[in-house]
């Protein structure tokens with residue numbers, strides 16, 4: 001039995017607990033949420049993981065694994081201190097690592113705790129192929145993210161464009177993955193994941209579209225290098241609870257937890 005603590009109880013966290021409710025080999029012991037929203041989270045968690053405690057900090061507890069499904073701030077707030085204490089961690093808010101120095105801090109914390117942090121693939125595929133291709137040398141990695149206009153609400157794109165009135169696919173960002181992840185913390189984690197697996201946050205080129213012609217979150221990657229090349233298109237169905245987030249992110253967390261908990265890993 002794998003004893004897991006989860007940070008965050010939003011669209012991803014709830015989706016993960018719903019699926020793993022029926023897995024006897026994974027137990028959620030603690031769910032960490034901001035103090036102000038503990039009551040709301042308690043009512044959600046009581047049906048999904050009745051034995052789990054809702055807390056605002058991990059405290060002295062030592063879960064087998066800590067998984068982050070919360071947002072960029074949670075890396076510095078919860079993951080780094082847990083790694084330093086030797087607790088293995090998994091992270092979905094990969095875009096947080098666009099902050100200069102944070103990748104090094106994360107690695108240093110894991111080394112100090114003699115443990116490991118796993119960056120999950122989330123809404124994107126082919127991270128295994130890209131990371132392997134990097135060994136032989138990559139020449140270019142270009143990522144294009146395309147989401148319906150409503151997925152760009154509460155982002156800098158809302159101030160720059162009348163999202164409700166868009167009739168054509170509209171480029172809302174063009175630049176490096178580092179800048180994309182900084183400006184769009186809830187929408188460009190995929191750009192950061194591709195960068196960390198591939199050419200790095202400053203060399204990976206990113207273009208983001210608000211597109212009234214799509215109902216899915218479309219991720220397109222073109223990679224070239226010594227290995228050859230690949231083009232990948234993912235059309236992720238958004239979660240009803242959060243249109244910014246693709247359902248595949250939930251499944252990627254469930255897969256990762258299953259791989260730690262079960263005898264067979266794939």
Ligand SMILES: NC(=O)C1=CN([C@@H]2O[C@H](COP(=O)(O)OP(=O)(O)OC[C@H]3O[C@@H](n4cnc5c(N)ncnc54)[C@H](OP(=O)(O)O)[C@@H]3O)[C@@H](O)[C@H]2O)C=CC1
Pocket residue numbers: 007008009010011012013032033034036037069070071072073074077092093094095120121122123124185186189190193241242244245246249
């Ligand atoms: N790698 C990938 O492919 C993807 C990664 N993501 C990442 O996952 C994150 C979560 O996504 P999603 O579940 O859809 O978002 P939601 O907004 O639905 O849920 C986030 C949850 O985390 C909680 N939370 C926020 N900050 C903290 C914190 N510092 N400590 C503890 N809990 C916190 C929120 O609490 P409250 O409501 O009280 O603020 C809420 O319960 C995104 O912000 C993004 O960074 C998302 C999609 C794809």
Ligand SMILES: O=C([O-])CC(=O)C(=O)O
Pocket residue numbers: 123185186187188189190191217236244245246247249
């Ligand atoms: O869920 C998705 O489709 C991708 C996403 O939000 C991100 O990259 O942050």
